[in-house]
Amino acid sequence: MKWMKFPKRYLIVILTFVSTCVCYIERVGFSIAYTVAADAAGINQSSKGTILSTFYYGYACSQVPGGWAAQKIGGRKVLLLSFVLWSSTCFLVPLDPNRVTTLVVARLLVGVAQGFIFPSIHTVLAQWVPPHERSRSVSLTTSGMYLGAAMGMLVLPSLVKLRGPQSVFLAEAALGVMWSFLWYKYATDPPRSEHQKATANSFGESLLPTKAGQKIKLENGPATNLRTSKIPWKRILVSGPVWAIVVNNFTFHYALYVLMNWLPTYFELGLQLSLQEMGFAKMMPYFNMFIFSNIGGVVADHLITKRIMSVTKTRKFLNTVGFIVSSLALMALPIFRTSGGAVFCSSVALGFLALGRAGFAVNHMDIAPKYAGIVMGVSNTAGTLAGIIGVDMTGKLLEAAQAEYSDLSSPESWRAVFFIPGLLCVFSSFIFLLFSTGERIFD
Numbered sequence: 314m315k316w317m318k319f320p321k322r323y324l325i326v327i328l329t330f331v332s333t334c335v336c337y338i339e340r341v342g343f344s345i346a347y348t349v350a351a352d353a354a355g356i357n358q359s360s361k362g363t364i365l366s367t368f369y370y371g372y373a374c375s376q377v378p379g380g381w382a383a384q385k386i387g388g389r390k391v392l393l394l395s396f397v398l399w400s401s402t403c404f405l406v407p408l409d410p411n412r413v414t415t416l417v418v419a420r421l422l423v424g425v426a427q428g429f430i431f432p433s434i435h436t437v438l439a440q441w442v443p444p445h446e447r448s449r450s451v452s453l454t455t456s457g458m459y460l461g462a463a464m465g466m467l468v469l470p471s472l473v474k475l476r477g478p479q480s481v482f483l484a485e486a487a488l489g490v491m492w493s494f495l496w497y498k499y500a501t502d503p504p505r506s507e508h509q510k511a512t513a514n515s516f517g518e519s520l521l522p523t524k525a526g527q528k529i530k531l532e533n534g535p536a537t538n539l540r541t542s543k544i545p546w547k548r549i550l551v552s553g554p555v556w557a558i559v560v561n562n563f564t565f566h567y568a569l570y571v572l573m574n575w576l577p578t579y580f581e582l583g584l585q586l587s588l589q590e591m592g593f594a595k596m597m598p599y600f601n602m603f604i605f606s607n608i609g610g611v612v613a614d615h616l617i618t619k620r621i622m623s624v625t626k627t628r629k630f631l632n633t634v635g636f637i638v639s640s641l642a643l644m645a646l647p648i649f650r651t652s653g654g655a656v657f658c659s660s661v662a663l664g665f666l667a668l669g670r671a672g673f674a675v676n677h678m679d680i681a682p683k684y685a686g687i688v689m690g691v692s693n694t695a696g697t698l699a700g701i702i703g704v705d706m707t708g709k710l711l712e713a714a715q716a717e718y719s720d721l722s723s724p725e726s727w728r729a730v731f732f733i734p735g736l737l738c739v740f741s742s743f744i745f746l747l748f749s750t751g752e753r754i755f756d
Contacts, residue, residue: 322441326450329434330457337461339485342469344574346478354410362708365574367417369700371424379429380690388436398426400489403482436686441503451675452610459602467596554680557748559695561673564741566696567703568734574704582721594656601664609671624751628672633742635669640738646731647724681755
């Protein structure tokens, strides 16, 4: 890569950004394609919720194993394997709402494969990114999720209309294969010269995969056997700061997954709007997340590097602002009965949730840089459970509302759907204020 004028770690961050973008195109794409196919087949809302939530069962099962695998054999290799597995599944499986068993198995496999992605990414970033670039690097990488969701909402409804729901699966598989080729060709483990600052802060080379029994002597530390180093599972699982991250990860993903999976239904059945006719408006909530996620990262690094706030105060400040504003927007969402009002409220809700990620989501690498992938796996398991609970329960809430109000066009039908994540945001922000810290607590 002699033509590259910027450090190799920037290329790694860009590639991880593209990886999260592609993953969320897949997730939004399945929601859109399956909703169209299921509605055509007369599938009820509760059954749709069950299928949409199946992904998260597989996703939950592989979070902690994903962190362990990335720690032991390297995030770079695990990330590549994950993409190959889920892309192959999308390519091979037909989208037929009446073949429930096939869809359930396929979504479980995709969930398991994608569950390895974020623990692997955190391990890779811990190897490559020095502390003073941590917030904006993680924020840029995770903002790919929202850009992917925005692109999916913009392009895929038209693709479904032109080529049918199955075409979405094939397009997603093609994107996954193309990213896998780029990662295989350009991604490497960092040489010593690229991460001396990282090593000095107890992450970086200490996370590099080594051959069995091999010992590495760090420039600033004793020789250690990395393969056999003991992971402090008990300390991680009883740590107050870890649980502060876990609670906020649960709430963030509850709100995100409910909106990601049910916002198309809300627009079409709740507001009687056509996704194809909404144009760019339907992508604005996710595009707003992309913008605010990067704003949060830049603001956090500025506050920390300029010593305006400590790391702890910075994380708490951004987390609190993000979650409280989001809670207000979520609870106001059913009140607005126009396309513009609903898009505005959902954009504010998701945008400020993304801003809050500069608080809790980067905190993994503050408190446990050496075990960033492990802690991410633990907290993301909670986030995935939120997907299972939230997406499935929303289907049941809407089924009950439809029985009571005869259809889903009234605000009352959707009030509980949006009030629950709104109240969770308030609760989680107080938990983070009470128990979080920006100091390293795991060596």
